[in-house]
Amino acid sequence: MTSDPPSSTVNDPLFDSNHRIFSDKDLLKIGHVPEADRIVGRDEEISKLAKRLNGAVFGSSPENVMIYGKTGTGKSLVSRHVSQRAQNAAEDNIDIGTAYIDCAEDNTETQVISSLAAKLNDESATDISVPYTGLSTSKYYKLLWKTLDTQFDSTILILDEIDLMNNDSVLMKLSRAEEAGKIDCSIGVIAISNKIQYVDNLNERVKSSFQHKEIFFKPYDANQLREIMFNREDAFRDGVLTEDVIPLSAAFAAQEHGDARKAIDILRHAGEVAYEDEAERVHENHVRRAQQHAEKDRFRELVNGAPTQAKAALLALTELSLNSKDDVFLTGRIYDQYENICMELNMDSLSVRRFRDILKEQAFLGVVEIEKINKGSAGGIHLQNRLIEDPEVVRETILEDSRMQR
Template sequence: MHPPEGTGSLSPSLYTDGGQDIAREIFEQEDHIFADKDLLNVDHVPSAERIVGRDDEIRKLAEELRSAVDGHSPENVIIYGKTGTGKSLVAKHVSTSAQGLAKEGVSIGTAYIDCSTDNTETQAISTLAREFNEPERTDVDVPETGLATAVYYKRLWAVLDILYDVVIVVLDEADMMASDDLLMKLSRAGETGNTDAHIGVIAVSNKVEWADDLNERVKSSLQPKELAFQPYDATQLREIMENRRDAFEDGVLSEDVIPLCAAFAAQDFGDARKAIDILRHSGQLAYRQSDEQVVESHVREARTEAEKDRFKELIEGHPQQAKAILLALSLLSANSEKDEFQSQLVYRQYTNIAEKIDMDSLSDRRFRDILKEQAFLDIIDVWKENLGRSGGINLYCRLIENPEIVVEIISGDPRFEGLSLVNAATPSEN
């Protein structure tokens, strides 16, 4: 039913059905669990006193950016480490601190680019130009789209020359960029005379080897300092979450909730983001179930749901061949006491699956390429074993995710319906 013409909205007198009553009941319901839910958002940048276990990393990065506060060129830095180890948090904190502590007469600008979204040179430089621009001061127009890459660069240089002495650019997920061209042009902007502003780049990556794969010309121009972040331990994870306890109403968290969230996240490679995610999900479950407290059972259920959400988002756009390979490794993991397998065994399981769903099997070489792609995404671990004098090499792989969760999610693809942990044939290792 459409609203009456000329009203522009639904008429309360005509649309007071049960659905509206249910919605009103939900919207007017008091939140007895959360006091400040924003403290548990993934993108939330906490105040300095809430940043735990990263004093050394903050100090080292600040030392590399120290000259910026005096109006001089900061060092370029590559930060690497596993997901959820505080890399982006520290990069944002230190760069904004430099901006706020600039000496009198020194103007510092900061910009943050998520390269998993802005992963082409044109997208990234367009976003940078708009983030740095203040059109009422520069009289420079920077539309989101529609300009050539070279024009975006020219407008960026114009903005920097008008507004800033120094700028610090944080490129998060830098390994997702389609090319090294942005890094090259930013690092050489002063040398080529494009801008008088000093530019410092903080490139953040989950991949230790990413810096090694950069173009040699880019390495020479960037001359980056490298900073490695180690995973948080369980004690640090507990302290991180204790510092966000005030996201909840007083007395809502039972005493075992934060230690259990920390233990789960410590098992999962010290991922603070996952720990906070589980804590938030636990509170949401307690709220939806109208429970007075968040307890251990909520945490265990929330961990499973958080893993499902993360993995579903991660593989949503995967080709079906990649899904079939992940399913093969998941079925082996679920039906064996072991958790690591030779690639030949996974390949045989994969070909069984391909045959069952009437899909062409990939060559062994392409199969191995996909395994390496999944390792790059931190879905699986892949490593080589040299066979000594024989000169041969065995390739092994291990699923990082819970195999039952992987199977459940991939089975949601209509192409894989009917393949389950129960009825899947597992090939022999011999």
Template sequence: MTSEEKGELTDPGEGTGDDPGTTEAATLDAAAAELFPDEHPIFARKELLQIGHIPEGDRIVGRDEEIQSLANQLIDATQGNSPENVIIYGKTGTGKSLVSKYVTRVTKWKAERDSDVSVGTVYIDCAEDTTEAQTIATIASSLNNAGTEISIPPTGLSTGQYYKRLWSVMDALHDVVIVILDEVDMLDDDDKVVMKLTRAEEAGKVDCDIGLIAISNKIQYVEGLDERVKSSFQETELFFPPYDANQLREIMRNRADAFREDVLTDDVIPLCAAFAAQEHGDARRALDILRNAGKLAYERGEEQVTEVHVRDAQDLAEKERFRELIGEAPTQSKAVVLSLALLTISTEEDTFTTGDIFAVYKFICTQVDMDTLSERRVRDLISEQNFLEILYSEPRSRGRGGGRYNAHRLIDDAGLVKETILEDSRFDQLFSDVSEDELGRVIQSRV
């Protein structure tokens, strides 16, 4: 096979008679000098801001209580005994995954150093391994990393066989195993997995002590658990509250060395914190905005990260969030939300009745040649969007004897909503054929 067939890049000087090595190096040198600065002008250690980066313990801010509570539940593991099972819940970006990984790491360290107890720790992202068999196979194979004779094929065994091999691996390698089931609500058979892992020892399947940390950002998850499963956790629930703006600032300041010195202007971190606190105190969101602000500054060839970059990064994040929410929605739903956005943009108001939305929706359907649904169906679509947190509906009263109606308001910025929905080519004809005037007339004359 020639290098070309293998898809390798060939030397531009090849076949010209020049020394190919020198020519190539010179060409690439020149290109590299033009494309890349010697060192990144904005970031010094960008990895500190990457998703998935686990900061050292002293960089975990504002979670001392949660860290200590979790450690209290795991203390028996450090002596080679069975730790408590724990459910951790709290909204997204509140440090649940981070704290769990950190505390289990310290537990393992302490057990091995002081008591010669072997603690196996496994982290499972249940959003990836969604079936019972996959979850058990992943737990078994990651524990088995240390190496036993037991083979754990990624697929092909029955669920029961995977359990058997898991028990053998555990007994062969460890005194205690701590399993973190992150995003446990995404698991199809979460009840079964939790029950089997927490009762394995009692049922005489293994000698090894097993501790389970189940994590969910759905508060309802805990309430909805089967009573038998709940009792496995013996009510050991840890709640992670959202961060406030001060804590978010502290979290970011602790990673400010991701940037070169003097690159961050003073208002950048407070502004990122303010945006993320508005949301619900989500640290991931804060770090994302900060990283993206740095990226924007670099792409624009600027030497410092300023408030402007933060605001633009926030807009991009909002757009991304909205795109995820509406992206896969049926065209009809998009038309309904677009109607609300157009109304909001063209008037002084920000809340509208179902009738208002329906009037503009009908106009859009005719323009883009789409079936027009009944007003009742449109009302249903609106309540679905309400559920998805795209818009917000609240009951109003028309005054004495006037009855009640719903007023609808967009959650995100209307301009951004309009722009995102118009990315769907289905709406291409909307503004090409129609003058904006005609749309304006419909909006002004709505009932």
């Protein structure tokens, strides 16, 4: 594929329509839904989900589905893809409505219901208008029922990141609307969560009304991640990607847990870094910098929120890692370093026991890895600690806190 520079009517040379690196960067947006032939390794999940929604295509009811899986395993993508296909495939006299809600944004009952009503409502067909704010929850429900009834035979509603929604009665009301005689249109909910216990924690009444099937999404392996990225290669200009870029991005994302979001983020970011560098092509070192940046972002969130004592503890482990060939250290050794740091910072130091708890908590957060070693009958159990993140990145992040500077 050769990409001719797009012709432009912009005359100001300050703005350049002809990007050196990207030819269609939108392909690398997280919310972008790629065409079917760019979707990799999800045939089984796609067909399972299609079976659950099948009824809608022929005028009967779709089933509810709960989708579980870690970040970047394609849950949102597959849900959007299959519901779009169901909508397009529907028999001539069948109208299917679909709507996608991100519960990280719309996290209250009123927000979810008003967004659904606004998204599904076609004013020219229903003659009603749905204001974005200002009505009571029950009014929004009424508008939603009316919208559904006038326009559709059935609807498929995707509630993404549902564990972030603060009120689970939405699920109950949506599930019961048809049997309660409120609407004639059947509703299938696809609820998505990366917390596997989500349904167990629901209130009993909600649980019994939200009858559903479950689908689990497994992480990708490095080959699948590579293929996912190769299928979007045309986001870049021809010949701009050097050959190691995609395999290296895949390797980094596979280390994480097989996260396609991370893979695509790194790839896009590598392109941005290359552009900033005024490079002609994207090279391996751009990927490494993009990866460092991604790690730093994730880590920064964890560290920024950490108490000062935890930062001092991490700094101790970080400095040992930077100044030694080893990367694992006994708790006692880190504690000594920590005490020095506290002294230099004019900070009280905690007891060894409290210090151990801090390391445990950091292990829980995935910043530190702790391994027990048994030193035999006399020696007892010792704990070896290792920093999971790159110590350079960790130190840089900790030192962003002015209280940590000596």
